[in-house]
Amino acid sequence: DVKVTQSSRYLVKRTGEKVFLECVQDMDHENMFWYRQDPGLGLRLIYFSYDVKMKEKGDIPEGYSVSREKKERFSLILESASTNQTSMYLCASSLIGSSTYGYTFGSGTRLTVV
């Protein structure tokens, strides 16, 4: 069964910490995405990557960076965590040119910054 795996289901971090959220897919997908999900705001795109070492900013990249050193792994980095980054983070992947198939999502990481 194909899947997108997010390393942590729940995380609690302190303000100012550097936080790493990891995402791994086993489908050989070229595209990978990071979204954050907040009540009443839906999903908002933070960053996406369409190839190894390639990345593009989404709609809300401020305070975040990403790393994609291998095709199967896409990391989201909070350089200095703040309380307004408390949220659910969802990783997704897709094939290039595969809007026809949609995305495959991970189960999410609920991050709380205290």
Add this chain to the structure above:
Amino acid sequence: AQSVTQLDSQVPVFEEAPVELRCNYSSSVSVYLFWYVQYPNQGLQLLLKYLSGSTLVKSINGFEAEFNKSQTSFHLRKPSVHISDTAEYFCAVSKTQGAQKLVFGQGTRLTINP
């Protein structure tokens, strides 16, 4: 740029009643349209999609959606809901050409009462 508006943040209905979840989009270019479902404590799953052809698309669990180009809408309907349909539903669009990022609406929480 594309945008999606889901007109209802919450929709409570009784079991076996019909339901409609509304979705309107805005785009200056051709788009694909999607409905995703998120069950409690899970990631998002693709429910159905419109790519081209017949404007009425159906899912395997009884949902259907109709693409209306003149009204820029893609409303989701089910004639008789079950308790198991309790979830959050997201409408999304992507361009048919170029970077195929998904843009999501705010989500509609469907609650089924017995």
